[in-house]
Amino acid sequence: MTQFKPFWVTLLLSVVFIKPVVSQESLSPYSRFGIGHISNGSQPVISSLGNAGAAFSDSATLNLSQPASLASLGAGLVILEAGFTGSVGQYSFKNQTGLGTTAGFGYLALAVPIVKNRWVTSFSLTPISSAAFALIDTLNYPGGVPVEVSSSASGGYSKLSFANALRLTKNFTIGVGLHYVFGRMDYNTQSRFPNDPNIRSSAITKTNWLNGLDYNAGIQHQIRFHRPFNWERDSIGRRTGKHIYKSADSLHLISGFCFSPTHNINGREGVLARSYLNNLQFLDTLYYSDQTKGTMVMPMNVALSFALKHSRDKWLVIAEAAYTDWNRFRKFGIQDSVRSSYSLSIGGQWHPRPESMYSSWQNYFQRIKYRAGFYYSDGYLKPQGTPLAEMGCSIGFGLPFSWKTYAGKKATHSINLSLSASQRGFLTDSQLKEQIIKASIAITFNDRWFHKRQYE
Numbered sequence: 090m091t092q093f094k095p096f097w098v099t100l101l102l103s104v105v106f107i108k109p110v111v112s113q114e115s116l117s118p119y120s121r122f123g124i125g126h127i128s129n130g131s132q133p134v135i136s137s138l139g140n141a142g143a144a145f146s147d148s149a150t151l152n153l154s155q156p157a158s159l160a161s162l163g164a165g166l167v168i169l170e171a172g173f174t175g176s177v178g179q180y181s182f183k184n185q186t187g188l189g190t191t192a193g194f195g196y197l198a199l200a201v202p203i204v205k206n207r208w209v210t211s212f213s214l215t216p217i218s219s220a221a222f223a224l225i226d227t228l229n230y231p232g233g234v235p236v237e238v239s240s241s242a243s244g245g246y247s248k249l250s251f252a253n254a255l256r257l258t259k260n261f262t263i264g265v266g267l268h269y270v271f272g273r274m275d276y277n278t279q280s281r282f283p284n285d286p287n288i289r290s291s292a293i294t295k296t297n298w299l300n301g302l303d304y305n306a307g308i309q310h311q312i313r314f315h316r317p318f319n320w321e322r323d324s325i326g327r328r329t330g331k332h333i334y335k336s337a338d339s340l341h342l343i344s345g346f347c348f349s350p351t352h353n354i355n356g357r358e359g360v361l362a363r364s365y366l367n368n369l370q371f372l373d374t375l376y377y378s379d380q381t382k383g384t385m386v387m388p389m390n391v392a393l394s395f396a397l398k399h400s401r402d403k404w405l406v407i408a409e410a411a412y413t414d415w416n417r418f419r420k421f422g423i424q425d426s427v428r429s430s431y432s433l434s435i436g437g438q439w440h441p442r443p444e445s446m447y448s449s450w451q452n453y454f455q456r457i458k459y460r461a462g463f464y465y466s467d468g469y470l471k472p473q474g475t476p477l478a479e480m481g482c483s484i485g486f487g488l489p490f491s492w493k494t495y496a497g498k499k500a501t502h503s504i505n506l507s508l509s510a511s512q513r514g515f516l517t518d519s520q521l522k523e524q525i526i527k528a529s530i531a532i533t534f535n536d537r538w539f540h541k542r543q544y545e
Contacts, residue, residue: 117513119521120220124217124420133507136483137461138434138460139436140434141407144309144395144396144409145407148166149168155309155345156306159210159252160264163535165205166200167536169534170532172195172530178191178524181523182520198212198214198215199212208254217247220276222241225238235283235284236280237281243275249269252265252266260311260313268302270303277292293361295359298357300355301354305390309344311341311344314340314341314342354384355382356421384419389413390412390414392411396408401444405438408433426473427471428469440458441455460487463483473520475520479513481509486505488503489501504533510524
């Protein structure tokens with residue numbers, strides 16, 4: 090007979106009906122280009138490794154960036170995870186500096202085993218990108234008349250994902266993720282003549298909606314390097330050259346590959362242009378287009394990663410190279426100020442006492458997972474034709490906690506934290522520099538929902 094635990098039923102129902110919201114991760118003016126500020130590193134575990142995730146796998150940790158890693162989750166283990174993010178940014182241009190803070194929902198994910206040790210499926214709600222900024226600049230109109238131009242944007246895109254992973258052999262897994270992309274971006278531009286109230290000003294509002302499907306796929310392969318631990322011996326104690334069993338302290342080399350093809354996301358675009366006087370009295374509608382159908386061409390992305398780790402998860406080092414073909418990006422027929430780019434990431438994790446995860450009496454600091462990472466990208470944005478390089482570093486911690494569950498058994502859960510610092514652009518006469526410190530937190534519940542009762 091199968092027992093389904095009411096605690097998890099209640100928790101699941103409470104999170105399924107959370108209203109999807111867009112996580113405003115940045116107030117960067119650069120979010121006006123492309124699809125906005127891309128939400129890399131929403132998961133603290135991957136973020137703290139420098140966003141290197143294609144080769145990362147763990148028996149009790151979700152990795153939403155690599156669908157194939159789902160098959161490495163512990164046998165029969167159900168994982169429910171929710172994340173939140175916040176950031177503080179400094180934006181500098183010429184002799185001006187501004188500060189901004191953000192905070193909000195990060196993501197929600199659930200992984201469930203379908204066939205023990207073979208097939209795992211997951212559902213997740215994650216942000217793709219966001220835009221949130223407001224700028225005011227003063228330019229000279231022909232004839233020396235000053236014009237005040239204000240620009241702003243808000244909104245974002247998210248995806249609801251359904252992923253499946255299969256373990257084909259002991260060391261080889263594959264995974265595919267299907268994503269429903271949705272969301273809305275609003276862009277506003279106003280031109281005003283403050284010194285001449287008789288000149289008509291203009292206001293343009295553009296709204297983009299997305300509503301379509303895309304997918305990605307991934308593979309992971311593991312090579313195990315075992316060291317002999319004990320040997321057979323003959324009657325006088327000499328080794329015969331055959332080992333009885335292998336050392337538990339072995340090394341695992343994991344290679345991972347992720348691929349997301351170029352795909353068209355269906356959408357609509359609305360444009361409203363009006364003229365007004367400085368007292369905001371609207372006079373005429375200059376142009377109006379109500380939700381014209383179109384597509385957004387999303388770029389191809391490939392990532393290749395290698396990880397070397399201790400078989401008992403004492404330590405891990407990981408490196409990743411990724412390429413995104415932004416040259417093929419189109420936003421309702423417009424290429425925008427983007428270019429193809431690459432990124433390099435490296436990270437590491439150290440776990441002093443992995444065997445103490447289930448022992449509350451052990452030194453707690455030895456039960457914590459310590460992480461650090463670094464990444465560099467040559468930048469996919471090129472406003473005014475100038476590429477914007479980006480780099481950052483991060484640290485993170487995995488804090489375990491446990492409580493008794495069904496039948497008095499103990500389940501170990503975790504709180505994962507990450508803190509990253511990044512910089513994009515350099516301070517020049519035509520370029521804005523942004524420096525952002527971002528914090529992420531995720532709460533992970535690991536448990537087995539189904540138990541077979543045993544009778545004596």
